[in-house]
Amino acid sequence: MSSPASGASAHGNQRFDLTAFLESRTKLVNKALDTFLPRETARPATIHQAMRYSLFAGGKRMRPALTIGAAEACGGRLADALPAACAVECLHTYSLIHDDLPAMDNDDFRRGKPTNHKVYGEGIAILAGDALLTQAFEIIAQAKARPRYSHQDMVLELARTGGSLQLIAGQVADLEAEGKKIEAEHLKYIHERKTSALLCCSVRLGGMSANCTPAQLAALTDFGYNVGLAFQIIDDILDVTQTSEQLGKTAGKDTSAQKATYPSIVGLEKSRRLAKQLTDAAFAALRIFKGRAPALEALAQYLLVREK
Amino acid sequence: MSSPASGASAHGNQRFDLTAFLESRTKLVNKALDTFLPRETARPATIHQAMRYSLFAGGKRMRPALTIGAAEACGGRLADALPAACAVECLHTYSLIHDDLPAMDNDDFRRGKPTNHKVYGEGIAILAGDALLTQAFEIIAQAKARPRYSHQDMVLELARTGGSLQLIAGQVADLEAEGKKIEAEHLKYIHERKTSALLCCSVRLGGMSANCTPAQLAALTDFGYNVGLAFQIIDDILDVTQTSEQLGKTAGKDTSAQKATYPSIVGLEKSRRLAKQLTDAAFAALRIFKGRAPALEALAQYLLVREK
Numbered sequence: 001m002s003s004p005a006s007g008a009s010a011h012g013n014q015r016f017d018l019t020a021f022l023e024s025r026t027k028l029v030n031k032a033l034d035t036f037l038p039r040e041t042a043r044p045a046t047i048h049q050a051m052r053y054s055l056f057a058g059g060k061r062m063r064p065a066l067t068i069g070a071a072e073a074c075g076g077r078l079a080d081a082l083p084a085a086c087a088v089e090c091l092h093t094y095s096l097i098h099d100d101l102p103a104m105d106n107d108d109f110r111r112g113k114p115t116n117h118k119v120y121g122e123g124i125a126i127l128a129g130d131a132l133l134t135q136a137f138e139i140i141a142q143a144k145a146r147p148r149y150s151h152q153d154m155v156l157e158l159a160r161t162g163g164s165l166q167l168i169a170g171q172v173a174d175l176e177a178e179g180k181k182i183e184a185e186h187l188k189y190i191h192e193r194k195t196s197a198l199l200c201c202s203v204r205l206g207g208m209s210a211n212c213t214p215a216q217l218a219a220l221t222d223f224g225y226n227v228g229l230a231f232q233i234i235d236d237i238l239d240v241t242q243t244s245e246q247l248g249k250t251a252g253k254d255t256s257a258q259k260a261t262y263p264s265i266v267g268l269e270k271s272r273r274l275a276k277q278l279t280d281a282a283f284a285a286l287r288i289f290k291g292r293a294p295a296l297e298a299l300a301q302y303l304l305v306r307e308k
Numbered sequence: 309m310s311s312p313a314s315g316a317s318a319h320g321n322q323r324f325d326l327t328a329f330l331e332s333r334t335k336l337v338n339k340a341l342d343t344f345l346p347r348e349t350a351r352p353a354t355i356h357q358a359m360r361y362s363l364f365a366g367g368k369r370m371r372p373a374l375t376i377g378a379a380e381a382c383g384g385r386l387a388d389a390l391p392a393a394c395a396v397e398c399l400h401t402y403s404l405i406h407d408d409l410p411a412m413d414n415d416d417f418r419r420g421k422p423t424n425h426k427v428y429g430e431g432i433a434i435l436a437g438d439a440l441l442t443q444a445f446e447i448i449a450q451a452k453a454r455p456r457y458s459h460q461d462m463v464l465e466l467a468r469t470g471g472s473l474q475l476i477a478g479q480v481a482d483l484e485a486e487g488k489k490i491e492a493e494h495l496k497y498i499h500e501r502k503t504s505a506l507l508c509c510s511v512r513l514g515g516m517s518a519n520c521t522p523a524q525l526a527a528l529t530d531f532g533y534n535v536g537l538a539f540q541i542i543d544d545i546l547d548v549t550q551t552s553e554q555l556g557k558t559a560g561k562d563t564s565a566q567k568a569t570y571p572s573i574v575g576l577e578k579s580r581r582l583a584k585q586l587t588d589a590a591f592a593a594l595r596i597f598k599g600r601a602p603a604l605e606a607l608a609q610y611l612l613v614r615e616k
Contacts, residue, residue: 038473043497044480047472098438103430122411123483126434130406131472133438137445138467141460152449152459159446164355164439165346172352175431189351 016294018302022065025078029064030056032082033089036139050120050128051135055093058111062299063088066199067206069295070220073286076210083143084154084205087136091162092198094132097125099171133162146211154208161201170194182260188229196228203296215288223285223296230278230304236261237271242308279304326606330373333386333393337372338364340390341397344447358428358436359443363401366419370607371396374507375514377603378528381594384518391451392462392513395444399470400506402440405433407479441470454519462516469509478502490568496537504536511604523596530593531604538586538612544569545579550616587612 033055042048064085071081100107100115101122108118117125140158145151161167170193177186203220212220240263262271282300286293341363350356372393379389408415408423409430416426425433448466453459469475478501485494511528520528548571570579590608594601 042473044477044484046484047476047480051472094438098434101431101434103434123409124480126406126409126411127476127480127483129438130402130441131476133441134467134470134476135472137463138471141463141467145460150459151463152453155445155449155459155463159442159449162442163446164359164443165350168355168435168439168442169352172355172432172435175435176352176354 016298018295018298021069021295021298022061025065025068026061028078028082029061029068029085029089033086036083036086036142037135046120046124047127047131050116050124051131053119054097054116054128055090055132057113059089059093061089062303063092063198063202065295065299066202066224067209069293069299070203070206070212071210073220073289073293073296074207074210074212074216075292076206076212080144081206081209083139084209085202087140087143087158088198088202088205090132090136090139091158091167094129094136095162095167095171095198097129097132101125104171104175136162140205143205143209146208148211148213149208154205157201157205157208161197166193166197170197177260180260182265184262184265187260187262187265191229191232192225195232196225199228199231200224219285219288223282223300226278226282226285227300227303230275230282233262233271233275233278234304234306236263237268237275238306238308240264240268275304324602324606326603326610329377329603329606330369333373333376334369336386336390337369337376337393337397341394344391344394344450345443354428354432355435355439358424358432359439361427362405362424362436363398363440365421367397367401369397370611371400371506371510373607374510374532374604375517377601377607378511378514378520379518381528381597381601381604382515382518382520382524383600384514384520388452389514389517391447392517393510395448395451395466396506396510396513398440398444398447399466399475402437402444403470403475403479403506405437405440409433412479412483444470448513451513451517454516456519456521457516462513465509465513465516469505474501474505478505485568488568490573492570492573495568495570495573499537499540500533503540504533507536507539508532527593527596531590531608534586534590534593535608535611538583538590541570541579541583541586542612542614544571545576545583546614546616548572548576583612 037051037055038048040048040052067085067088068078068081071078071084096110097116099105100110101117107115109115115125116128120128136158137155140154141151143151143154145154170190173186173190174194177190200221201224203224204217207217207220239261262274266274279300282304283297286296286300289296345359345363346356348356348360375393375396376386376389379386379392404418405424407413408418409425415423417423423433424436428436444466445463448462449459451459451462453462478498481494481498482502485498508529509532511532512525515525515528547569570582574582587608590612591605594604594608597604
């Protein structure tokens with residue numbers, strides 16, 4: 001991903017400074033994560049070092065930013081959104097650690113750094129993922145209950161998103177699709193679960209932390225879903241159309257890994273049309289906030305209107 | 309483990325039929341687990357088959373039995389204890405699947421059946437563990453809140469037990485101790501976290517489901533802790549003193565695997581004395597229930613007063 005552009009955009013608030021927003025919110029999220037997690041020296045030190053290695057590996061904190069952006073759009077307080085923001089980031093990081101394992105995608109590097117199992121070994125990497133997943137629930141249970149949303153609602157939201165019908169279903173379907181010819185419906189199923197599910201959950205938990213109305217929650221769900229799916233299709237398109245230099249990573253990686261992509265299944269033209277439709281739908285979902293969701297607009301702009 | 313003996317015991321209720329108790333409660337727990345989990349055919353079928361393979365692999369359901377026994381001791385209703393009973397069993401099963409992985413203990417068989425990764429492959433086994441861990445939180449969030457215990461209390465109880473300072477800490481310390489000479493304190497640290505933590509949590513959640521008093525909760529905590537540690541020391545003793553035939557599994561396995569055991573560190577005599585002290589403490593903790601904890605007494609009798 002490139003640096004988030006500040007300023008003017010086709011859809012977004014003209015004056016919203018996304019770079020400043022991400023910077024300030026990331027700082028707060030990092031501080032909160034540091035407080036929620038056991039110290040690096042807590043016994044046994046290895047596991048806490050491994051958890052923190054991946055959690056503080058320079059991720060962009062897009063999901064926490066979405067959570068906070070959604071909370072602010074619904075008139076909530078930033079402090080109330082922090083537990084949810086940290087919980088989704090722990091869940092996200094656990095899924096990356098496990099996805100990178102030799103038995104899964106077998107990746108040696110992530111964000112330019114050796115993956116967790118390359119540094120700590122497979123056993124500890126599996127346990128670090130387990131620990132971050134468990135930590136996510138310990139954190140979300142500490143979020144403030146709201147008049148419309150109980151602790152139960154928030155824990156269930158996170159558990160169902162992370163469970164065998166959503167996030168894990170996506171990873172399983174992805175594993176099983178490798179090297180096979182799949183239909184567009186199947187690829188959509190994977191993207192919805194591997195990406196959209198947690199983006200939905202991120203904005204929904206943000207809304208809940210702000211005691212959002214049912215209509216706002218529905219709009220956030222719609223927004224998260226469309227942003228997630230559009231983001232994946234755009235990723236697929238860029239993988240085909242851009243050179244490695246433009247992308248900042250190996251182009252054509254999906255093709256060479258025999259991973260099914262939207263362009264390879266429905267063609268480039270239709271992929272572009274789909275991405276456009278989903279992007280429009282994402283922005284349309286925000287209309288209910290009447291301009292009071294500048295962070296979400298800017299984040300969608302950043303994630304979906306990009307050239308790398 | 310042998311078949312639970314019915315009838316007379318040194319400590320237990322003279323007429324409590326543990327076999328009948330375990331049989332009837334296991335049936336209910338299995339039915340509840342079947343209802344909580346997605347169908348075996350739910351997409352993607354592989355993950356749901358893998359989850360159910362290990363969850364219904366013939367485990368004795370000792371932890372759910374402890375949960376239900378604790379709830380009944382506190383005057384609670386069995387139905388109210390079922391979500392907690394199912395949640396601890398899902399957490400326990402996830403930990404077994406991950407512990408058996410090649411990167412951990414590398415076990416090919418458990419309870420006479422091939423381990424999860426031998427049947428489904430490592431990738432799916434890791435994900436099946438992840439899914440059961442997540443499922444545990446989805447289930448505990450559905451337990452009924454009680455006047456003294458909120459959803460938040462119950463989720464935190466499970467999360468802290470399963471987290472990097474307890475269950476996962478035990479597994480990490482165990483991995484790191486392999487082949488090394490360790491002190492008795494270190495072995496105690498491992499057993500407390502690998503075994504006592506979840507037994508404590510099992511009875512505590514049972515008590516919570518029955519809206520137990522703070523004094524009852526403290527007694528259950530004490531009971532779970534002592535049962536867990538005593539159980540492990542007795543396991544170590546039996547591994548040294550019994551033949552394989554008597555045990556029904558390979559004797560001396562710990563010694564040959566260079567695993568530290570109580571007898572190898574503090575000697576057989578002191579191990580026996582410790583086990584006796586802890587067993588007595590476990591039964592003493594139940595005094596507060598004035599004979600209304602027959603299931604817990606019988607379970608402790610079964611787990612701690614045994615010859616294999």
